[in-house]
Amino acid sequence: MNFDAIVIGGGAAGLFCAITAGKRGKRVLVIEHNQEVGRKIIISGGGRCNFTNLNVTAENFISQNPHFCKSALAGFTPQDFTELVRKHKIAYYEKTLGQLFCRESSRLIVDMLLTECDKAKVQIKTGCSVTGVSRGDDYQVETSQGIFTAAKVIVACGGLSFPKIGATGFGYDIARQFGLKIVETRPSLVALVMEGKAYAPLAGISMEVVASSDDHAFRENIVFTHRGMSGPAVLQVSNYWRAGVPVSFHLTPETDVTKLLTANRTSRKNLNNILSEIFPLRFATAFAEREFDNKPLYQMNDREFDELIEKLNGWQVKFSTTEGYDRAEVTLGGVSTRELSSKTMESKKMPGLYFIGEVVDVTGWLGGYNFQWAWSSGFAAGNAI
Ligand SMILES: Cc1cc2nc3c(=O)[nH]c(=O)nc-3n(C[C@H](O)[C@H](O)[C@H](O)COP(=O)(O)OP(=O)(O)OC[C@H]3O[C@@H](n4cnc5c(N)ncnc54)[C@H](O)[C@@H]3O)c2cc1C
Incomplete structure (x- = not known):
């Protein structure tokens, strides 16, 4: 024919x-x-x-x-x-x-x-x-x-x-x-693999964030996986991700974190307990322990306190690779x-x-x-x- x-x-x-x-x-x-x-x-x-x-x-x-x-x-x-x-x-x-x-x-x-x-x-x-x-x-x-x-x-x-x-x-x-x-x-439109295994136990936890890469920001959910992160926010930034360049996560788009932490500046509670007011407890604990030794706020000096606020507003995460074409x-x-x-x-x-x-x-x-x-x-x- x-x-x-x-x-x-x-x-x-x-x-x-x-x-x-x-x-x-x-x-x-x-x-x-x-x-x-x-x-x-x-x-x-x-x-x-x-x-x-x-x-x-x-x-x-x-x-x-x-x-x-x-x-x-x-x-x-x-x-x-x-x-x-x-x-x-x-x-x-x-x-x-x-x-x-x-x-x-x-x-x-x-x-x-x-x-x-x-x-x-x-x-x-x-x-x-x-x-x-x-x-x-x-x-x-x-x-x-x-x-x-x-x-x-x-x-x-x-x-x-x-x-x-x-x-x-x-x-x-x-x-x-x-x-x-x-x-x-x-x-692309693919889950990303994190450097290190520190957050692997959080697999399944989901949170709304603003994820940014290469000047593009997406306010959607992330989902922790056994090897890194997935969820719509991560899939979206995977289009812009470059090896070696960290992705930034604004972890508290709904909360004025400076206000919350300043109100608790003299608190003797461990950091994870304070963060668990705005995050799932497992994430709050992993983040507080890994990034700040889970110190209570009263023990932090001003530099550490500012660093905490900075990290919550723009957590820099390095990914080693993607989950691939499969x-x-x-x-x-x-x-x-x-x-x-x-x-x-x-x-x-x-x-x-x-x-x-x-x-x-x-x-x-x-x-x-x-x-x-x-x-x-x-x-x-x-x-x-
Ligand atoms: C799991 C998944 C979910 C998705 N969900 C969405 C969604 O909800 N919304 C959205 O917009 N996009 C989604 N996408 C993306 C979307 O499916 C693709 O962008 C779209 O299908 C591309 O269309 P295409 O016709 O160019 O290619 P395809 O749909 O991939 O079609 C190409 C076709 O060519 C055939 N082919 C390849 N080689 C040969 C050959 N040598 N001889 C004969 N035939 C051949 C393949 O079998 C295939 O059928 C999703 C993708 C995946 C993998």
Whole structure:
């Protein structure tokens, strides 16, 4: 069969691109090596898919070119996607901070995309692995089920995170093969591993903080793990974290800690008892013992007292590494935006070759931004092919 375009990868971006192009009368083939499409959608958002965010701006994305995502995001907005969700009568709700989740199951989003594919006459081949792409007059896509040819190829293979559900670095291989630059990749939206084991016994404890890294601050929860910290605040800062640079935690966003401690300046209580008024006791004890020998406030000199306040307002924590691609929600970095048109996602060097979704060096915050990038970049390419 002849196709106008072949989409490599049946994830969020690939399916949405195929739907958009199919609706315009293009004959599109999607090739997916898993036995079913959209596996990441299915497991996303704890099974409820945080499919977009009401407040999407370019500031919610990390990329070497922070302006690159603007055109695609304006061309297909969260409201556009939400309208489609509504049309398919999928119940959803705003959980927090503009994050829209399915009420029932993320499978409904995959069903919706498959219904739209059907309407747009998109052909889908699952259980079919793409092994190579070459360029003659057209593009030849070599797969485990033979060679397919089309004038346009859309690389929508995603990034390296969650290899157990089919993530591969194949998209980057194609980019390199055709001479496109890759911005160094690393796992992100991921738990961080602390230097030392001092806080390991606190695994499971959760606290609301303001976590900051590289001038970006997030007021959300942290959760201690056996190896470090997770929770939304830590996942958010993981997008900005650099090895060797500590992350700062304002531990008491709700409490005027100077006032509280000054009121207790002559107290004979051990520090952990005072801190347990604002923290879970286990954290208060570990923090007081490790950072201040659990001294009562009356025994602290002014320098120590000031240091305590400073630490509570900006606890500097060093992390040695991340929990890696096996646990990361996304891959930071990817195909350099300098190589692509921001309007169409087409390669500037290789006409007819497009890159969309996570494989591109555009990474969103936690909270539905990454799916919105998948829908918007897919839509941009789907309208261009
Ligand atoms: C656990 C988890 C939860 C998440 N939750 C959310 C959330 O709630 N909200 C949000 O916005 N983002 C979330 N994300 C991130 C989001 O899932 C991704 O950003 C998004 O799926 C990227 O879409 P994509 O189409 O670019 O890539 P993918 O969805 O990864 O799709 C790529 C597809 O290509 C296929 N593929 C790879 N190599 C080949 C090959 N050689 N041949 C054929 N097929 C191939 C893969 O099997 C895959 O199906 C989550 C991620 C994870 C891991």
